[in-house]
Amino acid sequence: MTVEVESKYLVSTEWLAERLGAPGLAILDASWHLPTTNRDGAAEFLERHIPGAVYFDIDAIADKVSSLPHMLPDSLAFSGAVRKLGIGDGMKIVVYDSLGLFSAPRVWWTFRAFGVRDVVVLDGGLPKWLSEGRAVAEGPVRPQSRHFTARLDHALIATLGDVRAASAKAGALGAPQIVDARSAPRFRGDELEPRPGLRSGHIPGSLNLPWGDLVADGRLLPPEQLAAAFARVGFDPAKAAIATCGSGVTASIIALAAATTGRPGVAVYDGSWAEWGMRSDLPLALGPG
Numbered sequence: 143m144t145v146e147v148e149s150k151y152l153v154s155t156e157w158l159a160e161r162l163g164a165p166g167l168a169i170l171d172a173s174w175h176l177p178t179t180n181r182d183g184a185a186e187f188l189e190r191h192i193p194g195a196v197y198f199d200i201d202a203i204a205d206k207v208s209s210l211p212h213m214l215p216d217s218l219a220f221s222g223a224v225r226k227l228g229i230g231d232g233m234k235i236v237v238y239d240s241l242g243l244f245s246a247p248r249v250w251w252t253f254r255a256f257g258v259r260d261v262v263v264l265d266g267g268l269p270k271w272l273s274e275g276r277a278v279a280e281g282p283v284r285p286q287s288r289h290f291t292a293r294l295d296h297a298l299i300a301t302l303g304d305v306r307a308a309s310a311k312a313g314a315l316g317a318p319q320i321v322d323a324r325s326a327p328r329f330r331g332d333e334l335e336p337r338p339g340l341r342s343g344h345i346p347g348s349l350n351l352p353w354g355d356l357v358a359d360g361r362l363l364p365p366e367q368l369a370a371a372f373a374r375v376g377f378d379p380a381k382a383a384i385a386t387c388g389s390g391v392t393a394s395i396i397a398l399a400a401a402t403t404g405r406p407g408v409a410v411y412d413g414s415w416a417e418w419g420m421r422s423d424l425p426l427a428l429g430p431g
Contacts, residue, residue, distance in 0.1 A: 151250070151401045152265045152362065158236055159276055162193055168229045169195040172249035173240040173268070174212075174391065178336055186240055190278040192271060196227045196285055198237070198249050200391075210416050211337075211389045212248075214299065217292040220256055224292070228285025238264035238271070242360015247394035251410055257293030263398060266361045298397075300384040300411040305345060305418070308384055309425070312347020318382035320348035321375075321408075323392040324415065331428040337388070340419035345386065346427040351375045353392040356399045365403045372403075379405035386411040386418075 161167055171191050173183035187197040203223045205213040215223070229235065235253055239246040246263045253261040264271070272278070300308075304318075311317035322344055327333035329350040331343035344350070355371050356363055363371065372379060379400040385393035390412045397408040418424055 149262075149402060151262055151398060151406075153236060153262045154265050155271050155274055155276065158192070158264060158271075166233050167194075168227075168233045168235045170198045170227075170229075170235060170237045170249060171195045171239070171268075172198045172200065172237050172246045174200050174245035174248070175241075176336065183240065183245075188281060190280055191283075192238065192268065193277055193279040195238075195279075196229075196283050198227065200245065200248060200252075210413050213390075213412055214252065214255065217256065217294050220252075221290050221292045224290045225287050226285075228288055230288030230290050233260070233288075235261040236264055237261065238267040240268045242267040242269045243357050243362055243395065245391055247398040248391045251298065251394040251397050255295055255298045255410075257291075257295055263362075266359075269360050297407065298409050300386075300409040302411075302413055302417060304409070305384055305386065305411050306424070309345050309347045316382070318384050318409075319377060320345055320384050320386060320411075321351050321377050321393075321396055322348045322415075323351060323353040323385060323387040323396050325352050325354070326350055326430075328388075330430055331426075335388070335415065335419060337416060337419075340415060341422075341426055343419075343426040343428045344415075344431060345418055346425050348386065348427075348431060349375050349377050350431055351377055351396060353387070353395040356395055362395075362399060362402065368399045368403050372400075379403060379408060383408045384411050385409070386414045388414055389416045390414045 171187050175181035200212040205215050237246045237249045250263050308318040329344045385396035385408050387393040393410045400408045
């Protein structure tokens with residue numbers, strides 16, 4: 143059972159409803175769906191969204207050179223895109239998605255990676271907002287451009303080199319833990335990857351903590367239940383940690399979950415299995431880990 147949450151990293155629908163239209167508040171619809179679902183987050187935003195929200199497209203605000211999906215852009219490109227969304231320095235940012243809690247943590251982590259600390263996720267997202275009969279808006283939004291400065295925080299971003307080193311030293315004193323948010327069948331290599339051309343399996347030395355074990359009814363579990371889920375798989379968020387998944391989206395749920403239990407420093411492997419799984423020169427493990 144979940145409870146109403148207001149914290150440093152999550153805010154309730156009641157909290158947001160009371161502040162709609164407040165100066166200095168930015169609301170982002172970060173809805174993104176796996177290609178296999180045949181859903182379009184941008185199109186759904188036009189149909190209905192929380193009043194005052196703008197749409198943050200993780201595939202558009204991304205590195206245009208990389209062949210990997212929705213990789214972080216550089217600071218200059220990110221600043222330019224965010225300014226056009228009407229987000230400026232010093233604003234409080236609230237992020238939500240249409241599944242309750244799926245892609246919003248990715249955008250929460252993205253802003254933190256670019257130096258923003260006053261960014262939170264809407265607990266329960268759009269489904270909870272709608273279930274409470276709250277107002278929605280439709281159609282395109284044309285925000286006024288503002289000044290935004292991105293300052294990349296490398297400590298929150300894990301590169302291929304970082305993960306390679308952590309994997310080679312897995313279990314050694316001081317080595318970062320690697321925590322994979324994919325489902326158990328994908329982690330074990332029992333199930334084909336949804337993206338063509340990727341090997342099945344996991345990064346050697348990594349732990350498996352499926353993101354669905356951290357969420358119930360589109361909401362993050364309470365801190366004590368998150369701590370229990372961490373303990374079940376041997377994940378100690380008090381130690382250095384790198385979260386990974388299929389393409390860096392649900393790994394951010396692990397980062398958010400750790401933050402709500404008092405450990406905000408979990409890094410996300412941006413390339414995740416989309417990068418590791420396509421590289422035949424990188425080691426691969428099968429089974430439960």
